[in-house]
Amino acid sequence: MYKDSINNYLHTHHYNKINLKAVLFDMDGVLFDSMPYHAEAWHKVMCEHQMPLSREEAYLHEGRTGASTINIVCHREQNREASQEEIEAIYKEKTIAFNSFPEAKPMSGAKGTLEKVKASGLTPMVVTGSGQTSLLDRLENNFPHTFKQNLMVTAFDVKYGKPNPEPYLMALEKGNLKPNEAIVVENAPLGVEAGVAAGIFTIAVNTGPLDDKVLLDAGANLLFPSMQAFCNAWEELYKVLKE
Numbered sequence: 235m236y237k238d239s240i241n242n243y244l245h246t247h248h249y250n251k252i253n254l255k256a257v258l259f260d261m262d263g264v265l266f267d268s269m270p271y272h273a274e275a276w277h278k279v280m281c282e283h284q285m286p287l288s289r290e291e292a293y294l295h296e297g298r299t300g301a302s303t304i305n306i307v308c309h310r311e312q313n314r315e316a317s318q319e320e321i322e323a324i325y326k327e328k329t330i331a332f333n334s335f336p337e338a339k340p341m342s343g344a345k346g347t348l349e350k351v352k353a354s355g356l357t358p359m360v361v362t363g364s365g366q367t368s369l370l371d372r373l374e375n376n377f378p379h380t381f382k383q384n385l386m387v388t389a390f391d392v393k394y395g396k397p398n399p400e401p402y403l404m405a406l407e408k409g410n411l412k413p414n415e416a417i418v419v420e421n422a423p424l425g426v427e428a429g430v431a432a433g434i435f436t437i438a439v440n441t442g443p444l445d446d447k448v449l450l451d452a453g454a455n456l457l458f459p460s461m462q463a464f465c466n467a468w469e470e471l472y473k474v475l476k477e
C-alpha cells in the first residue's frame with residue numbers, strides 16, 4: 235500500500251526517489267487536539283456578527299488565514315467585502331473565545347511520532363497558518379527540544395495561507411529542502427491541498443469529523459485514521475520511504 239502511494243507520487247512529480255530529510259507537521263489537529271475549540275470559537279463569534287458559520291464548515295476552512303475565512307463568509311452572508319477593522323475585531327474576539335476554553339491537549343500519538351522522527355535522524359518542522367501565540371508558545375513545553383524557531387512557519391510568516399502552497403514552499407526554503415526531501419503531515423483538506431501543490435508527499439491524518447473522502451479528494455497521498463495510527467506505522471512506512 236505504501237509502495238503504490240509512493241510510486242504514484244514519484245511518477246507524478248518525475249522523481250526517482252524520496253530522499254527524506256524533514257517531516258513538516260501542521261499544528262492544530264495534528265500536534266494539538268485544538269480543532270474542536272477552534273470550530274466552536276469560530277461558530278460563536280461569526281454568528282454574533284451575523285455571518286453564520288457552522289462548526290463543520292469551520293473544519294472545511296481550517297488552514298486558511300483568519301482574514302480569508304472571515305471574508306469568504308462575509309461575501310456569502312452579507313454580499314460584501316469585510317473591512318480591515320472588522321477582520322481585526324472578529325479575529326481578536328475569536329482568539330479570546332478560543333483562549334476561554336480549556337487548554338488544548340497534545341494530540342494522542344504526536345509526541346511518540348516526533349520522537350520516532352527525531353530518532354530516524356530527520357528534522358521535524360512546524361508549518362501552520364495559526365497566529366495563536368497560546369499554542370505556539372506551548373510547542374517547546376509540550377515537545378521539548380524538537381522544533382527550531384528559525385525553521386518554523388506560522389501566521390506571522392505567510393501572506394496567503396493554505397490552500398496556497400506558500401506555507402510549505404516557505405518551509406522548504408527555510409529548511410533548504412527540495413520537495414522530495416520532505417513529507418507533510420496534515421489533518422485538514424486545505425492543508426492537504428497546500429502540501430500537494432508544493433509538490434511534497436502529503437500524509438493526511440483524519441483527526442476530525444470530516445469524511446476520509448474529503449481528505450483523499452484534496453489529494454492526500456496516504457491517509458491514517460489518527461496520529462496514533464501514523465505513529466504505530468512509522469517504522470514500516472519509513473522503511474519503504476527509504477527504499
Ligand code: CA
Pocket residue numbers: 260261262263264296297420421422425
Ligand atoms: Ca490543521
